[in-house]
Amino acid sequence: MKLRALPLIDRLPGLGGDRPRTVLELDLSHGVQVGPPGSPLEALRLRQAPTLRALGEGLRRAAGDDDVLGLLVHVGTCPLTLAQADEVGALVADFSQDKPSVAWTETFGELGSGLAGYRVAVHAREIWLQPSGAVGLVGVSAGITLLRGGLEKLGVDPEFGQRHEYKSAAEQLAGREVSEANREMTQRLADAVVDDTVTRVAARRSLTEDQVRAAMAVAPLSAAAALDAGLVDRLGYADEVRAWARETWTPAWEPRYVHRYAGDGPGGAGQALRAVTRRHQPRVAVVDVTGPIVLGPGTARQAGAERVGARLREVGRDDDVRAVVLRVDSPGGSYVASDAIRREVLRLRESGRPVVAAMGTVAASGGYFVAMGADEVVAQPTTLTGSIGVLAGKMVVERLLDRAGIVHESVSAGPRAAMMTASRPFTDEERAVLDTWLDDVYADFTAKAAADRGLALDVLEPLARGRVWTGGDAAERGLVDHLGGTRLALERVCALVGLDVDDVALRTPSPLEFLRQLRVAESSESPAAASLTTAATVGPGGPEAVLARLSEAVGLPLTHGVLSMPPGLRLLG
Structure with missing residues (x-):
């Protein structure tokens, strides 16, 4: 040998x-x-x-x-x-x-x-x-697509409410024309990325910004x-x-x-050496919140509140973990699930372990909700974040069913049991209930955001209203603390506990983390609970199930929750 x-x-x-x-x-x-x-x-x-x-x-x-x-x-x-x-x-x-x-x-x-x-x-x-x-x-291109006209031709009528004018996910489904607020927001997102690119390229290539813009123009x-x-x-x-x-x-x-x-990979030499040399070093845990935020454990591509919460609690029980980096890459989702994850973040901080959130490509709406509870927030200049707002509603298929000759009848016990059925529009009373609920959720979101970010509510309110910001613009407005990536987040969280970043060991999910799903969890507090995902089940039938599958296929936010950023908002560059 x-x-x-x-x-x-x-x-x-x-x-x-x-x-x-x-x-x-x-x-x-x-x-x-x-x-x-x-x-x-x-x-x-x-x-x-x-x-x-x-x-x-x-x-x-x-x-x-x-x-x-x-x-x-x-x-x-x-x-x-x-x-x-x-x-x-x-x-x-x-x-x-x-x-x-x-x-x-x-x-x-x-x-x-x-x-x-x-x-x-x-x-x-x-x-x-x-x-x-x-x-x-x-440069950068960002398209805005409104679906209402096409949906109405199919016999589908969107009924949505939003808080407020910048929450353009609702506009994508129910709007008849692009609003000035949506156009202004999207234009600023594109301009901000171009401005940052010009500054970055000019500095790294020893050019003037005018020279870079002139090159981009042709x-x-x-x-x-x-x-x-x-x-x-x-x-x-x-x-x-x-x-x-x-x-x-x-x-x-x-x-x-x-x-x-570096010795990457399960059982690699680098991993083995790290395990030996860093066994007795203080640890910083990295916890991921990736994908749409949902109630329950979620699937492998979702941030299930139960699974993320179990992971945060598991980290909190490890006496060697001194601090946590919360890595967020999520367009948001369920309001209740986002609030549950934020609560676990606050509990970690209460235990004496500082938390720094590191935003990825997107940390908006529910993604911002879970990140804002950290001690500090780090984002890239091009991160899409903010979207402090809420939308909710349904797609009514009454005309579609009638046109297709399909008879659907709801039998309910309770005055609002069929409020969210897709087979009929909201009544005036149900619309009032929806509006009250939207107001309550928006008030809770903005109050918690103001408290977490140390801003007066009247200062935060103009920054909210469902508006999406780039990380650079968010940092200028106090929604983000630092511009950078995971490394900067690690340096910041180490500074909060008085440690040198080179003297800590990282506790990160194993590349074979999915194998933990094969273990049977003894309780919600057992380590295996942090890896559980939702099993395939047979869901309810009827028009709602058809719409849920359709919306999932085309990327609409109907199945992800009320704290979602616009599903079609992508900066193509």
Whole structure:
């Protein structure tokens, strides 16, 4: 057996033997895993995608490793959101302060936008572009779609209420024209992302902001035009990038993926070494709130209040855990479920463990509800957040059923038992009940947001009203404390307990977290309860079930809850 075949041998000084030096590779074509996979199938699908934690640990260790010469970042198709791109870009920037780095790609978009990939690339010391490629720094597009006209032609009548004018998810379903509030909000979201991109690119590429805006005005740019504009440093193919690295850095080196260097994966050498060296270090736990927030345990792609709550309670029972990073990437959902998760966050704080929320791509409405209870909130400049508001209602299919010759009759006991039935409109009394409920939920949301953020209610109210903000705009208005990613959240929570970030061990969900679902939970407090998901069940029939399945298929918020951000709001860049 060769000595180097032992799993930890390369990590032990003097025992690795003579070996070529290393150039690390980061291939963004496969994406990046932020949290653990939710199922065995998802684990197989994402097996080539590195975890964000492995990238961070690998690049930080490599910056001080004399055997590592530099970093090659293949941007490729880069299926990252803008917020994820900024998280990865920050890691590349930190590494590039100590070691050379090159970002290369075939193209930053092909006629379309390559904004996310370029936002990563600008953090490398050099950018290479294939001669036939382009730089699609075309800006940001956000579409607004109103469905009411089409629904009415089908015989479906939306009946919704919202609080207030910026809660545009209701407008998407029930509006006949785009409101000025919705148009203003969406335009500002797009403008804010472009402004941040211009500032970022100008700073990293030593250009003026006017030069960057001038390049964006004529994008997409050919490779030659991008070179002339200072957006890239060299033109070349993949083989030429590697040949240049061997000529410039050293001829003898071996490529290695960053996450393999870090020992990523179940049972990997890096994990084994961390388990040994950090056994007695104080811990910071990372808890994920990912996907629509729902009551019950939820599915693998949802943030079930029972499952997230059990995870937070499990962390609270661990005496070695000194603080918690709450990683939120959710468009919201159920009001009651969001409030239940927020309560568990507050209980952790009451136990003496500070909590810092790290927002991902989106932490809006119910996603903001659970994050705002933390001691501090960190967001990326392009995070979609806020949406402090509420909507509720139903889709009435009375005309559709009549047109199709379908007879549906409701038999109920109780004056409001059939209030939410899809087979008839609201009565005037039921509409009044709905309006009162919307007012109550909005008042509770805004009061708690004001208290959590330390703002007077009359200061918070204009920032609420259902409006979605970018993380940058939210920070300027006191809805967010700091701009950055998970690493900054970790640094902030360590500072709150007087620890150095390099002296703590992270308690994160295992890549095999989904296997805990095979264990039978003895109670709601047993560790297995933190991994339970909803079993497949046979739900109710009737028009409501049909509408629920239809809305789920097309991405409407009907099944996610009343604290949801607009389902069609996506910044395409």
